[in-house]
Amino acid sequence: MKNLFIEYPKCSTCQKAKKWLEANNVEFVDRHIIEKNPTEQELEKWIKQSGKKIKSWFNTSGLKYKELKLKEKLSNMSDKEKIKLLATDGMLVKRPIFVSDNFILLGFKEAEWQEKLSKNC
Numbered sequence: 001m002k003n004l005f006i007e008y009p010k011c012s013t014c015q016k017a018k019k020w021l022e023a024n025n026v027e028f029v030d031r032h033i034i035e036k037n038p039t040e041q042e043l044e045k046w047i048k049q050s051g052k053k054i055k056s057w058f059n060t061s062g063l064k065y066k067e068l069k070l071k072e073k074l075s076n077m078s079d080k081e082k083i084k085l086l087a088t089d090g091m092l093v094k095r096p097i098f099v100s101d102n103f104i105l106l107g108f109k110e111a112e113w114q115e116k117l118s119k120n121c
Contacts, residue, residue, distance in 0.1 A: 033090035
């Protein structure tokens with residue numbers, strides 16, 4: 001599988017990450033998170049592979065997250081319900097997401113991306 005970069009093009013963090021990938025000659029397939037939101041199956045696989053808690057996959061600073069009052073609601077939801085909810089709207093999902101065969105990067109932290117990608121790509 002080719003590396004997959006999932007982004008919302010208007011997101012400044014996604015723009016920084018994409019520029020960084022291009023500057024570091026990392027090959028990837030670009031995917032717009034609104035046009036093709038991650039599916040429940042993809043999210044289940046990626047969340048498990050990432051080793052991160054499901055809550056960290058929510059875009060907690062996003063308008064949709066706040067509008068739906070998810071800060072209060074998530075604690076009463078099962079993991080399955082949270083994944084199902086994430087799969088309904090790309091604006092709920094933290095981004096960017098970088099998916100490779102060996103690891104998942106969620107959000108853009110340059111040092112973390114540098115470390116993972118220099119070892120694995």
